[in-house]
Amino acid sequence: MEEKAAVLTDSIVIANAKLNRDTSIHSLIPGRPTRPDYQPPTDSVPVKPFLKKL
Numbered sequence: 001m002e003e004k005a006a007v008l009t010d011s012i013v014i015a016n017a018k019l020n021r022d023t024s025i026h027s028l029i030p031g032r033p034t035r036p037d038y039q040p041p042t043d044s045v046p047v048k049p050f051l052k053k054l
Helices: 002-019
Strands: none
Touching: none
């Protein structure tokens, strides 16, 4: 009978702990920022090799 009472008490304590756990840490995590509008720079320099052929 004592074992049954101990199991019942443990399950009640665990159930109360699960209900009362602190979830306020989730509100401290900021949301993901929006993506900035990226415009690649315009390159007006022509591409040419920088190594000489042998």
